[in-house]
Amino acid sequence: KQEVTQIPAALSVPEGENLVLNCSFTDSAIYNLQWFRQDPGKGLTSLLLIQSSQREQTSGRLNASLDKSSGRSTLYIAASQPGDSATYLCAVRHRRFYGGATNKLIFGTGTLLAVQP
Amino acid sequence: NAGVTQTPKFQVLKTGQSMTLQCAQDMNHEYMSWYRQDPGMGLRLIHYSVGAGITDQGEVPNGYNVSRSTTEDFPLRLLSAAPSQTSVYFCASSLGTGAYNEQFFGPGTRLTVL
Secondary structure, three states: OOOEEOOOOEEEEEOOOOEEEEEEEOOOOEEEEEEEEEOOOOOEEEEEEEEOOOOEEEEOOEEEEEEOOOOEEEEEEOOOOHHHOEEEEEEEEEEOOOOOEEEEEEEOOOEEEEEEO | OOOEEEEOOEEEEOOOOOEEEEEEEOOOOOEEEEEEEEOOOEEEEEEEEEEOOEEEEOOOOOOEEEOOOOOOEOOEEEOOOOHHHOEEEEEEEEOOOOOOOOOEEOOOEEEEEO
8 A cells, every 4th residue: 555654743943044845655656746735724736746667846036856666755945935834745646556647636645844034 | 727726725615515636737738637635544536537528536536526628627525624634735746657757736725614
Protein backbone atom coordinates (compact mmCIF):
# COMPACT_ATOMS: atom_id res chain seq x y z
CA LYS A 1 0.00 0.00 0.00
CA GLN A 2 1.37 3.37 -1.00
CA GLU A 3 2.16 5.68 1.91
CA VAL A 4 3.28 9.28 1.64
CA THR A 5 5.21 10.96 4.45
CA GLN A 6 6.23 14.58 4.89
CA ILE A 7 8.85 15.52 7.45
CA PRO A 8 9.05 17.83 9.30
CA ALA A 9 5.43 18.45 10.19
CA ALA A 10 6.26 22.10 10.88
CA LEU A 11 9.11 24.41 9.95
CA SER A 12 9.89 28.02 10.89
CA VAL A 13 12.53 30.04 9.01
CA PRO A 14 13.57 33.70 8.82
CA GLU A 15 12.66 35.69 5.73
CA GLY A 16 15.13 35.40 2.87
CA GLU A 17 16.30 31.89 3.72
CA ASN A 18 16.33 29.12 1.13
CA LEU A 19 14.53 26.00 2.33
CA VAL A 20 13.72 22.44 1.35
CA LEU A 21 10.54 20.51 2.08
CA ASN A 22 10.64 16.73 1.92
CA CYS A 23 8.18 14.13 0.65
CA SER A 24 8.75 10.37 0.80
CA PHE A 25 6.68 7.58 -0.73
CA THR A 26 6.94 3.85 -0.18
CA ASP A 27 6.12 2.51 -3.67
CA SER A 28 8.17 3.82 -6.59
CA ALA A 29 5.50 2.81 -9.13
CA ILE A 30 4.07 6.30 -9.38
CA TYR A 31 2.50 8.01 -12.36
CA ASN A 32 3.19 11.54 -11.22
CA LEU A 33 3.69 13.65 -8.10
CA GLN A 34 2.04 16.97 -7.38
CA TRP A 35 2.92 19.66 -4.83
CA PHE A 36 0.15 21.82 -3.39
CA ARG A 37 -0.08 24.81 -1.13
CA GLN A 38 -2.94 25.22 1.35
CA ASP A 39 -3.61 28.47 3.18
CA PRO A 40 -5.58 28.30 6.47
CA GLY A 41 -9.26 27.67 5.83
CA LYS A 42 -8.73 27.54 2.08
CA GLY A 43 -8.55 24.97 -0.68
CA LEU A 44 -5.45 23.50 -2.29
CA THR A 45 -3.51 25.40 -4.92
CA SER A 46 -1.44 23.35 -7.33
CA LEU A 47 2.21 24.44 -7.41
CA LEU A 48 4.07 21.90 -9.52
CA LEU A 49 3.41 18.53 -11.14
CA ILE A 50 6.28 16.16 -11.97
CA GLN A 51 5.84 13.22 -14.31
CA SER A 52 7.42 9.92 -13.30
CA SER A 53 9.84 10.30 -16.22
CA GLN A 54 11.00 13.76 -15.09
CA ARG A 55 13.67 14.68 -12.56
CA GLU A 56 12.54 18.21 -11.74
CA GLN A 57 10.16 21.06 -12.47
CA THR A 58 10.58 24.76 -11.84
CA SER A 59 8.15 27.62 -11.39
CA GLY A 60 9.52 30.98 -10.28
CA ARG A 61 11.20 30.57 -6.88
CA LEU A 62 10.01 26.97 -6.60
CA ASN A 63 11.87 23.90 -7.77
CA ALA A 64 10.59 20.37 -7.24
CA SER A 65 12.74 17.29 -7.75
CA LEU A 66 11.82 13.64 -8.01
CA ASP A 67 13.94 10.56 -7.32
CA LYS A 68 11.69 7.57 -7.90
CA SER A 69 14.32 4.97 -7.04
CA SER A 70 14.73 6.35 -3.53
CA GLY A 71 11.04 7.27 -3.16
CA ARG A 72 11.70 10.95 -2.52
CA SER A 73 10.69 14.36 -3.75
CA THR A 74 11.83 17.74 -2.52
CA LEU A 75 10.34 21.20 -2.92
CA TYR A 76 12.98 23.91 -2.85
CA ILE A 77 11.84 27.45 -2.09
CA ALA A 78 14.36 30.17 -2.80
CA ALA A 79 14.53 33.48 -0.93
CA SER A 80 11.52 32.72 1.25
CA GLN A 81 8.97 35.45 1.99
CA PRO A 82 6.29 35.79 4.70
CA GLY A 83 3.70 35.26 1.96
CA ASP A 84 5.08 31.73 1.51
CA SER A 85 3.70 30.79 4.94
CA ALA A 86 1.21 27.97 4.39
CA THR A 87 0.87 24.20 4.58
CA TYR A 88 2.61 22.38 1.73
CA LEU A 89 1.22 19.03 0.65
CA CYS A 90 2.62 16.46 -1.73
CA ALA A 91 0.48 13.82 -3.43
CA VAL A 92 1.31 10.88 -5.67
CA ARG A 93 -0.78 9.23 -8.33
CA HIS A 94 -0.02 5.54 -8.31
CA ARG A 95 0.68 3.56 -11.47
CA ARG A 96 -1.41 0.49 -12.22
CA PHE A 97 0.37 -2.75 -13.07
CA TYR A 98 -0.43 -2.28 -16.77
CA GLY A 99 1.00 1.23 -16.76
CA GLY A 100 -2.06 3.44 -16.50
CA ALA A 101 -2.81 5.85 -13.68
CA THR A 102 -5.05 5.07 -10.74
CA ASN A 103 -7.92 7.39 -10.08
CA LYS A 104 -6.82 8.88 -6.81
CA LEU A 105 -4.11 11.01 -5.34
CA ILE A 106 -2.46 9.75 -2.17
CA PHE A 107 -1.59 12.68 0.05
CA GLY A 108 0.97 13.28 2.73
CA THR A 109 -0.16 15.10 5.87
CA GLY A 110 1.76 18.23 4.96
CA THR A 111 4.46 20.54 6.28
CA LEU A 112 3.32 23.75 7.96
CA LEU A 113 5.76 26.48 6.94
CA ALA A 114 6.10 29.77 8.80
CA VAL A 115 8.39 32.44 7.34
CA GLN A 116 9.24 35.04 9.95
CA PRO A 117 9.65 38.67 8.78
CA ASN B 1 -13.12 30.87 -15.51
CA ALA B 2 -14.42 30.45 -11.98
CA GLY B 3 -12.54 27.15 -11.72
CA VAL B 4 -13.96 24.71 -9.15
CA THR B 5 -16.72 26.12 -6.97
CA GLN B 6 -18.30 24.58 -3.90
CA THR B 7 -21.38 25.46 -1.88
CA PRO B 8 -22.04 25.92 0.95
CA LYS B 9 -18.81 27.07 2.64
CA PHE B 10 -20.03 26.06 6.07
CA GLN B 11 -22.79 23.74 7.25
CA VAL B 12 -23.97 22.42 10.60
CA LEU B 13 -26.18 19.34 10.65
CA LYS B 14 -27.81 17.23 13.31
CA THR B 15 -27.21 13.50 13.37
CA GLY B 16 -29.52 11.76 10.93
CA GLN B 17 -30.12 14.75 8.67
CA SER B 18 -29.33 14.56 4.99
CA MET B 19 -27.82 17.17 2.72
CA THR B 20 -26.09 17.69 -0.59
CA LEU B 21 -22.72 19.39 -1.06
CA GLN B 22 -22.54 21.08 -4.42
CA CYS B 23 -19.52 21.12 -6.73
CA ALA B 24 -19.25 22.67 -10.18
CA GLN B 25 -16.43 23.35 -12.61
CA ASP B 26 -16.38 25.42 -15.78
CA MET B 27 -13.19 24.05 -17.32
CA ASN B 28 -14.81 21.18 -19.24
CA HIS B 29 -12.92 18.70 -17.09
CA GLU B 30 -13.86 15.04 -17.46
CA TYR B 31 -12.49 13.86 -14.13
CA MET B 32 -14.03 15.01 -10.84
CA SER B 33 -13.59 13.75 -7.32
CA TRP B 34 -14.48 14.34 -3.69
CA TYR B 35 -12.00 14.23 -0.81
CA ARG B 36 -12.37 14.74 2.89
CA GLN B 37 -9.62 16.27 5.01
CA ASP B 38 -9.25 15.34 8.66
CA PRO B 39 -6.49 16.37 11.10
CA GLY B 40 -3.59 13.93 11.09
CA MET B 41 -5.08 11.85 8.27
CA GLY B 42 -4.49 13.96 5.20
CA LEU B 43 -6.95 13.98 2.33
CA ARG B 44 -8.82 10.79 1.50
CA LEU B 45 -10.79 10.03 -1.66
CA ILE B 46 -14.53 9.49 -1.17
CA HIS B 47 -15.93 9.10 -4.72
CA TYR B 48 -14.80 10.01 -8.19
CA SER B 49 -16.15 10.29 -11.73
CA VAL B 50 -14.30 9.89 -15.03
CA GLY B 51 -17.12 11.46 -17.02
CA ALA B 52 -20.83 12.18 -17.11
CA GLY B 53 -22.80 9.11 -16.09
CA ILE B 54 -19.77 7.28 -14.64
CA THR B 55 -18.94 7.23 -10.94
CA ASP B 56 -16.95 4.94 -8.68
CA GLN B 57 -15.99 4.54 -5.05
CA GLY B 58 -12.81 5.81 -3.53
CA GLU B 59 -11.15 4.98 -0.26
CA VAL B 60 -13.90 6.05 2.19
CA PRO B 61 -17.28 5.90 0.36
CA ASN B 62 -19.58 4.68 3.15
CA GLY B 63 -22.36 7.13 4.01
CA TYR B 64 -21.98 9.12 0.80
CA ASN B 65 -23.65 9.02 -2.62
CA VAL B 66 -22.73 10.76 -5.84
CA SER B 67 -24.10 11.14 -9.34
CA ARG B 68 -22.79 12.85 -12.46
CA SER B 69 -25.54 13.86 -14.84
CA THR B 70 -23.54 16.66 -16.49
CA THR B 71 -19.83 17.31 -17.11
CA GLU B 72 -19.98 20.44 -14.96
CA ASP B 73 -21.61 19.21 -11.75
CA PHE B 74 -20.69 16.54 -9.22
CA PRO B 75 -22.82 16.72 -6.05
CA LEU B 76 -22.02 14.73 -2.92
CA ARG B 77 -24.96 13.51 -0.85
CA LEU B 78 -24.86 12.61 2.81
CA LEU B 79 -27.72 10.20 3.37
CA SER B 80 -27.92 10.23 7.17
CA ALA B 81 -25.26 12.44 8.72
CA ALA B 82 -23.11 11.08 11.54
CA PRO B 83 -20.61 12.89 13.81
CA SER B 84 -17.83 10.89 12.11
CA GLN B 85 -18.61 12.83 8.93
CA THR B 86 -17.54 16.10 10.54
CA SER B 87 -14.75 17.17 8.21
CA VAL B 88 -13.69 19.56 5.49
CA TYR B 89 -14.80 18.39 2.07
CA PHE B 90 -12.96 19.26 -1.11
CA CYS B 91 -14.05 18.77 -4.68
CA ALA B 92 -11.37 18.47 -7.35
CA SER B 93 -11.28 18.23 -11.12
CA SER B 94 -8.80 17.57 -13.90
CA LEU B 95 -8.95 17.35 -17.65
CA GLY B 96 -8.32 13.61 -17.37
CA THR B 97 -6.11 11.24 -15.46
CA GLY B 98 -3.18 11.41 -17.86
CA ALA B 99 0.33 12.08 -16.73
CA TYR B 100 0.16 15.82 -17.44
CA ASN B 101 -3.21 16.45 -15.83
CA GLU B 102 -3.04 18.59 -12.72
CA GLN B 103 -5.87 18.37 -10.26
CA PHE B 104 -7.57 21.63 -9.31
CA PHE B 105 -9.35 21.95 -5.98
CA GLY B 106 -12.34 23.96 -4.82
CA PRO B 107 -12.30 26.11 -1.66
CA GLY B 108 -13.92 23.43 0.50
CA THR B 109 -17.03 22.94 2.60
CA ARG B 110 -16.58 22.77 6.37
CA LEU B 111 -19.21 20.40 7.76
CA THR B 112 -20.03 19.87 11.43
CA VAL B 113 -22.41 17.10 12.49
CA LEU B 114 -23.74 17.42 16.02
